[in-house]
Amino acid sequence: xxxxxxxxxxxxxxxxxVTVEFSRTIDDEANQRVLALxxxxxxxxxxxxxxxxxxxxxxxxxxxxxxxxxxxxxEKLLTLASQPLPPATKARRWRIPVAYGGExxxxxxxxxxxxxxxPDDIIARHVAGDYKVAMIGFTPGWSYLSGLDKSxxxxxxxxxxxxxxxxxxxxxxxxxxxxxxxxxxxxxLLGRTPVRTYQLHRNPTFxxxxxxxxxxxxxxxxxxxxxxxxxxxGEIVAEQVIA
Amino acid sequence: xxxxxxxxIGPASSVQDGxxxxxxxxGLTVSGAMDRLSLAAANTLVGNEPFAAAVEIGxxxxxxxxxxxxxxxxxxxxxxxxxxxxxxxxxxxxxTLKDGETLTLGFARGGAFTYLAIEGAxxxxxxxxxxxxxxxxxxxxxxxxxxxxGDEFTVDAASGAPELRIELPKPATGPIRVLLxxxxxxxxxxxxxxxxxxxxxxxxxxxxxxxxxxxxxxKHLHGHNIVSDGTVNGSIQVxxxxxxxxxxxxxxxxxxxxxxxxxxxxxxxxxxQTSAGTAFRFKQVxxxxxxxxxxxxxxxxxxxPDRLRSADTVALNIEALSDANVAGYAVSAVDAGTWQVAxxx
Numbered sequence: 286x287x288x289x290x291x292x293x294x295x296x297x298x299x300x301x302x303v304t305v306e307f308s309r310t311i312d313d314e315a316n317q318r319v320l321a322l323x324x325x326x327x328x329x330x331x332x333x334x335x336x337x338x339x340x341x342x343x344x345x346x347x348x349x350x351x352x353x354x355x356x357x358x359x360e361k362l363l364t365l366a367s368q369p370l371p372p373a374t375k376a377r378r379w380r381i382p383v384a385y386g387g388e389x390x391x392x393x394x395x396x397x398x399x400x401x402x403x404p405d406d407i408i409a410r411h412v413a414g415d416y417k418v419a420m421i422g423f424t425p426g427w428s429y430l431s432g433l434d435k436s437x438x439x440x441x442x443x444x445x446x447x448x449x450x451x452x453x454x455x456x457x458x459x460x461x462x463x464x465x466x467x468x469x470x471x472x473x474l475l476g477r478t479p480v481r482t483y484q485l486h487r488n489p490t491f492x493x494x495x496x497x498x499x500x501x502x503x504x505x506x507x508x509x510x511x512x513x514x515x516x517x518x519g520e521i522v523a524e525q526v527i528a
Numbered sequence: 529x530x531x532x533x534x535x536x537i538g539p540a541s542s543v544q545d546g547x548x549x550x551x552x553x554x555g556l557t558v559s560g561a562m563d564r565l566s567l568a569a570a571n572t573l574v575g576n577e578p579f580a581a582a583v584e585i586g587x588x589x590x591x592x593x594x595x596x597x598x599x600x601x602x603x604x605x606x607x608x609x610x611x612x613x614x615x616x617x618x619x620x621x622x623x624t625l626k627d628g629e630t631l632t633l634g635f636a637r638g639g640a641f642t643y644l645a646i647e648g649a650x651x652x653x654x655x656x657x658x659x660x661x662x663x664x665x666x667x668x669x670x671x672x673x674x675x676x677x678g679d680e681f682t683v684d685a686a687s688g689a690p691e692l693r694i695e696l697p698k699p700a701t702g703p704i705r706v707l708l709x710x711x712x713x714x715x716x717x718x719x720x721x722x723x724x725x726x727x728x729x730x731x732x733x734x735x736x737x738x739x740x741x742x743x744x745x746x747k748h749l750h751g752h753n754i755v756s757d758g759t760v761n762g763s764i765q766v767x768x769x770x771x772x773x774x775x776x777x778x779x780x781x782x783x784x785x786x787x788x789x790x791x792x793x794x795x796x797x798x799x800x801q802t803s804a805g806t807a808f809r810f811k812q813v814x815x816x817x818x819x820x821x822x823x824x825x826x827x828x829x830x831x832x833p834d835r836l837r838s839a840d841t842v843a844l845n846i847e848a849l850s851d852a853n854v855a856g857y858a859v860s861a862v863d864a865g866t867w868q869v870a871x872x873x
Binding site for chain 2: 296297298299300301302304306309310311323335336337338339340341342343345347350351354355420421422423424425426427429440441442443444445457458459460465466467468469471483485490491495
């Protein structure tokens, strides 16, 4: 293992959860180590752990303080986290259609203005990206992607919007995202996808998994409407590429 | 089988249980009762498991009518006036509605959420092990949305068991206790102190997802963007405008604003029951104290059946006794649940 990262930090998240933080920034090795620790816990369960939630740079471990205390759990987690990374496995790749701009991406023009360029150029940069699902969180199926072009890094909005549409494709800070359900968001809205990353009665219920690769391609608004209807009826719509 | 029909109900009322665990890794939040102790108390009164599905009633009024037979119910949580055909009904008691009778509940007189548990519990199709409504994700059963007048539950016919009351521990008062972190290092000493030492009020725009806090603006050390990481019930995040938001049961499973502190498990329900506009403060505690309180809180819920009393016996008002200093400190040290009422048959 290329030990480029310092040992993880244990950050208390209240009395019944601990954040095992590998990095403060988005870092591919940190994300690999998060996913490896998550797998290690699943493989050798620690009594008292109730659920674990992988994120970009940390693993949030929920536990029952009636079964294990913070110090004892922390020690076990640090031991597991120090194990060498397992060999990488082949990733799935999803090609996700996006209707950019207009009513589907109300911030596209503002983002272009803020970055002194055109909306088409923003789309080109967004489509050119090779992304990885680093985590899924916030609302069901919201896939957080690493791999956003540096030129698109922008601070989140000062005041988060109380509601943004289902299927929103957005960027925030150094992150890109596929949002499944309508939700509050402080990110910049570039477009919408008809793809549902979460659909209750579909098999699979959750389309994406941490570690999957993602690319985007532009579709017109008419195609969006057609695919949106198909997706509502349970079609996957996203193209899966076997690497 | 009987039916319990929702005759009328205000907004922010829904079926809730202990919550939906195991899919936070896919962004599916836990939902569940805002005040777990009150849910457990109501359920215990009618012989259900503590975290069985019940009706969580928001701050406004509600009425429920028994149909096709008698229905046994219990109410606990935010106090409100309640009656059946003009006869007052006490909080923290069970009662049996005869066929056609209506239980009417007024506005919450303090706090926000009252729980109506039904003997045999609410039935439905669980998703990830829970019937809890998560309106944003379209989950919950039998209604995947807040309740409306005309909704109804198919329930057990009343057992005819003797009615009970429950002697709950004296409600905790004082500040809402927090542990600092996980991102308290994103704030300097002055802003951590500003958070801990200021008076806060819950904004009227709060909901089951988060309670927005009104008070001084908290400034970040390095700006308000962090790389999104996981949240828990009671995480207190500080967005760019500096107004903290306490994340509640319908929270996002991750968030990208620094979290200055986390409400301890034992106090999340207390925060949930703090009315909008009421001033309160936070207090920092140690991990040892917080975990000790969490274990005691779990023990209190497990021990609720021991706190059941016959509804016929006179409630001993420990608080009044303590105020009168009849037995000095010894009285307030007595656990209300183990206090035996002399008149109990």
